[in-house]
Amino acid sequence: xxxxxxxxxxxxxxxxxxxxxxxxxxxxxxxxxxxxxxxxxxxxxxxxxxxxxxxxxxxxxxxxxxxxxxxxxxxxxxxxxxxxxxxxxxxxxxxxxxxxxxxxxxxxxxxxxxxxxxxxxxxxxxxxxxxxxxxxxxxxxxxxxxxxxxxxxxxxxxxxxxxxxxxxxxxxxx
Numbered sequence: 001x002x003x004x005x006x007x008x009x010x011x012x013x014x015x016x017x018x019x020x021x022x023x024x025x026x027x028x029x030x031x032x033x034x035x036x037x038x039x040x041x042x043x044x045x046x047x048x049x050x051x052x053x054x055x056x057x058x059x060x061x062x063x064x065x066x067x068x069x070x071x072x073x074x075x076x077x078x079x080x081x082x083x084x085x086x087x088x089x090x091x092x093x094x095x096x097x098x099x100x101x102x103x104x105x106x107x108x109x110x111x112x113x114x115x116x117x118x119x120x121x122x123x124x125x126x127x128x129x130x131x132x133x134x135x136x137x138x139x140x141x142x143x144x145x146x147x148x149x150x151x152x153x154x155x156x157x158x159x160x161x162x163x164x165x166x167x168x169x170x171x172x173x174x
Contacts, residue, residue: 003160007090010142014149017156026155027125033158034115037063040165041107049103050172057097058172060110062165064101065093066158067114073154074117077124080137080147088137088145125151 004012021029041048044059051058057065072091079086101110125133133148145153 006093007141010139014142014153017153017160020156020159021152024155026152027122029155030118030122030151030158033066033162034111034118036162037066037114037165038111040162040169041111044169044172047169047172048107050168052168052171055094057164057168058103059165059169060103060105060107061097061101062161062168063107063110063114064097064105066161067110067117068093068096068100069154069157070114070117070121073150074121076137076150077121077147080135080145080150081124081128081132083137085144086137088139090140 004016006013040059041063047058048060049058051061068091076088079088128147130148133151134146136144136146137150139145
């Protein structure tokens, strides 16, 4: 599946993530992701760090990325709710994974971090009314993004990276 580059085609990337979510409830999709990654890590065993190709992510790399993304989104959600049109900076996802999560790192620690952040973000979502969900931040690459849009995009992002991790594991087990 060809994925639009988030920097070169930010609107295409946004559409791609929203298409992956479809009409499904984003909170329901996001609620299932931590257990999906726990199962993938358990299934991976010795193949946890095996990459399908040199610059592609292993199951561990996919987990590291979704944990990083959840950390970033935790901040973005709160900035959007508490400030008027705050700037939302982009980040180099490959740089974060490569620098902050070298192969051999603790998947258990990443799973715990991801799950704790996800629970906090789902609780924040549940306690936020529609009017506040419409508040926007100014994304450096994609322009105005509401809390609602960001929350829906991360659900599609979850689906993409769970699938990517499953494919990485299938290739590793060959």
